Amino acid sequence: MKRFAYLAVLPVLLLVFGCGGDDGDENGNGPAELPKVVAFTASAAPSATDLGDEVWDSASGTIIDVPAMAFSPPIETRSERSTAVAVSDQIVFKAIVFSDTLYVRATWDDASHDVWPDNYEVVATEPSVLFSVNPSASVEDQFLLLFEGQVGEASDVMDAWHWRALRTASKKLAGDTLTGFAEGKTFDGSSLTTDEGDKESGIVNPPRGAGLSEPKYWHEDVAEFTDYFFYVGDDSLNVGGTTGWTVGQRVPGWMVDSSLAASASAPYRLSRWDVWALSAWDDGTKEYTVVLRCPLNTGYSGTDDINLAVLDSVKVKAAITDNRDFVFNQGSTSQGITGFFWIVLN
Ligand SMILES: [Ca+2]
Ligand SMILES: [Ca+2]
Numbered sequence: 001m002k003r004f005a006y007l008a009v010l011p012v013l014l015l016v017f018g019c020g021g022d023d024g025d026e027n028g029n030g031p032a033e034l035p036k037v038v039a040f041t042a043s044a045a046p047s048a049t050d051l052g053d054e055v056w057d058s059a060s061g062t063i064i065d066v067p068a069m070a071f072s073p074p075i076e077t078r079s080e081r082s083t084a085v086a087v088s089d090q091i092v093f094k095a096i097v098f099s100d101t102l103y104v105r106a107t108w109d110d111a112s113h114d115v116w117p118d119n120y121e122v123v124a125t126e127p128s129v130l131f132s133v134n135p136s137a138s139v140e141d142q143f144l145l146l147f148e149g150q151v152g153e154a155s156d157v158m159d160a161w162h163w164r165a166l167r168t169a170s171k172k173l174a175g176d177t178l179t180g181f182a183e184g185k186t187f188d189g190s191s192l193t194t195d196e197g198d199k200e201s202g203i204v205n206p207p208r209g210a211g212l213s214e215p216k217y218w219h220e221d222v223a224e225f226t227d228y229f230f231y232v233g234d235d236s237l238n239v240g241g242t243t244g245w246t247v248g249q250r251v252p253g254w255m256v257d258s259s260l261a262a263s264a265s266a267p268y269r270l271s272r273w274d275v276w277a278l279s280a281w282d283d284g285t286k287e288y289t290v291v292l293r294c295p296l297n298t299g300y301s302g303t304d305d306i307n308l309a310v311l312d313s314v315k316v317k318a319a320i321t322d323n324r325d326f327v328f329n330q331g332s333t334s335q336g337i338t339g340f341f342w343i344v345l346n
């Protein structure tokens, strides 16, 4: 198997074989013990709406270093990173198990709330409103949690929860009670594949006509509308207001489909959307807090998810980007990947 983890600790590269996942106390293969995030067993579900729910005070936080910027060897250590590297050098993790559900909370610094992929920007208002498309080549901030272990029939892949600051996490994507999802995926070492399900959370806002950079959908409040997404099916869409703009204003390049959760039934969302997310970016502290929750056994462990219900601990790694998609076959100064660490489930 090619599933090795390269944990960069000072100058030492510690080779850790990645198999199993239920011996959280000792890995037995090297001198350094992997960090642990010990889940707190809660007696009530953490709030689905409040990131500050005090139940999280009972869960101990573990700081996980973010030393690397490549997913696979040769891995680059922190000292080799460019000084221009954009992402935080650590993530603070907490975990809670309540009933049959795992909650994972990650907090990391990010100076920018990047949620404007493919936006339109007003570049002129006279003699008519002119837009440019995605002038900043922005993408969005992203978080990835990878689980080592058996996924369906395959043992050489990792289960993946992929959270994105706009397309899976927009507020009210999941109605008024949650902010959205992390997308269920599988990581084969070089790319991510979505779990079963064809529903899309984010839908691009297309140009109005061929050859035009004018957005098809905009808000009736035009100049007053400052949010970074629309809802599919919103009655305020497609009114085509062309007055009141000033240069530099933006129209969202994506719409989100809140029916993904409004329809509510798991058979509608399928395996692709069984990880729920509550998240926020704090403009004061410049910090993301993301809580992901998922059943320990999603019911898809025979195909594309790990079955956490049969494990005492699971070995994971996490990754973050700053306004970029993940790059899996080489380094990037806009992403960081942790070494392996444990989430102790009970
Ligand atoms: Ca950012
Ligand atoms: Ca799934």
Ligand SMILES: [Ca+2]
Pocket: 159, 160, 184, 185, 186, 195, 304, 305, 306
């Ligand atoms: Ca999966």
